[in-house]
Amino acid sequence: MASILPASNKPMRSDQNTYVGKCFVHVKNPYLDSMDEDILYHLDLGTKTHNLPAMFGDVKFVCVGGSPNRMKAFALFMHKELRLQDRGEDVKDICAGTDRYCMYKIGPVLSISHGMGIPSISIMLHELIKLLHHAQCCDVTIIRMGTSGGIGVAPGSVVITDTAVDSFFKPRFEQVILDNIVTRSTELDKELAEELFNCSREIPNFPTLIGHTMCTYDFYEGQGRLDGALCSFSREKKVDYLKRAYIAGVRNIEMESTVFAAMCRLCGLKGKPFMNA
Ligand SMILES: O=P(O)(O)O[C@H]1O[C@H](CO)[C@@H](O)[C@H]1O
Numbered sequence: 001m002a003s004i005l006p007a008s009n010k011p012m013r014s015d016q017n018t019y020v021g022k023c024f025v026h027v028k029n030p031y032l033d034s035m036d037e038d039i040l041y042h043l044d045l046g047t048k049t050h051n052l053p054a055m056f057g058d059v060k061f062v063c064v065g066g067s068p069n070r071m072k073a074f075a076l077f078m079h080k081e082l083r084l085q086d087r088g089e090d091v092k093d094i095c096a097g098t099d100r101y102c103m104y105k106i107g108p109v110l111s112i113s114h115g116m117g118i119p120s121i122s123i124m125l126h127e128l129i130k131l132l133h134h135a136q137c138c139d140v141t142i143i144r145m146g147t148s149g150g151i152g153v154a155p156g157s158v159v160i161t162d163t164a165v166d167s168f169f170k171p172r173f174e175q176v177i178l179d180n181i182v183t184r185s186t187e188l189d190k191e192l193a194e195e196l197f198n199c200s201r202e203i204p205n206f207p208t209l210i211g212h213t214m215c216t217y218d219f220y221e222g223q224g225r226l227d228g229a230l231c232s233f234s235r236e237k238k239v240d241y242l243k244r245a246y247i248a249g250v251r252n253i254e255m256e257s258t259v260f261a262a263m264c265r266l267c268g269l270k271g272k273p274f275m276n277a
Pocket residue numbers: 065066067115116117145146147148219254255256
């Protein structure tokens with residue numbers, strides 16, 4: 001999406017952070033420490049109402065995806081894979097008190113839904129990152145498992161994102177903060193990409209590749225679709241745009257990866273979108 005402020009009113013600033021050895025999930029908000037209580041409103045959790053270190057202190061993997069049903073199915077799958085003692089049917093939605101997101105905990109794995117688009121996943125990520133921070137979690141890996149539209153790849157391929165890019169094919173996320181635009185990096189953990197790619201090679205008939213993922217603010221006009229309620233470009237313009245995206249290294253399109261990459265990177269989560277194209 002283009003900046004919503006004129007260029008002259010755009011103080012560009014970059015937030016930077018790198019991954020460190022043993023890494024606690026950290027927040028970057030000086031006000032949080034002085035707060036008597038932190039209510040994670042959209043997760044229906046809080047520091048006074050729940051013992052977050054006891055509930056979540058052992059979390060090492062967080063898997064997120066748009067749809068609540070997908071994330072429940074993934075939780076049941078993980079329950080089976082990890083051969084946990086309790087019955088699979090007992091896998092309970094921790095956020096059942098709110099109908100915004102669902103969350104399941106299966107041993108060290110959290111499975112959470114985030115809805116569609118940047119604003120929806122960003123609210124969930126703010127509260128998830130605070131939750132992992134309050135629970136004193138360290139060395140947490142987060143993976144987004146989503147659907148996406150492939151560009152120049154065989155249908156059904158899995159794209160492991162190395163870098164999330166915006167609609168201009170740039171590795172950045174522009175966050176509007178008050179009336180400023182702050183540009184954040186969207187580089188992702190390269191080792192994790194290789195690790196996931198190597199795992200995929202052990203599974204027969206599992207076409208997988210590593211590439212850039214383009215994140216748009218809209219499913220229809222933003223992704224060059226000709227079948228939305230509005231369409232102001234020609235088929236030729238659409239094809240030209242997608243070809244330029246391919247040349248820039250984009251292999252799939254979805255709607256959350258830039259903010260996901262930017263926030264996880266800043267707060268010490270090793271992150272990776274991983275998508276069906
Ligand atoms: O499959 P999920 O995780 O919902 O993600 C993709 O699907 C939605 C659009 O249909 C967008 O949220 C896009 O990013």
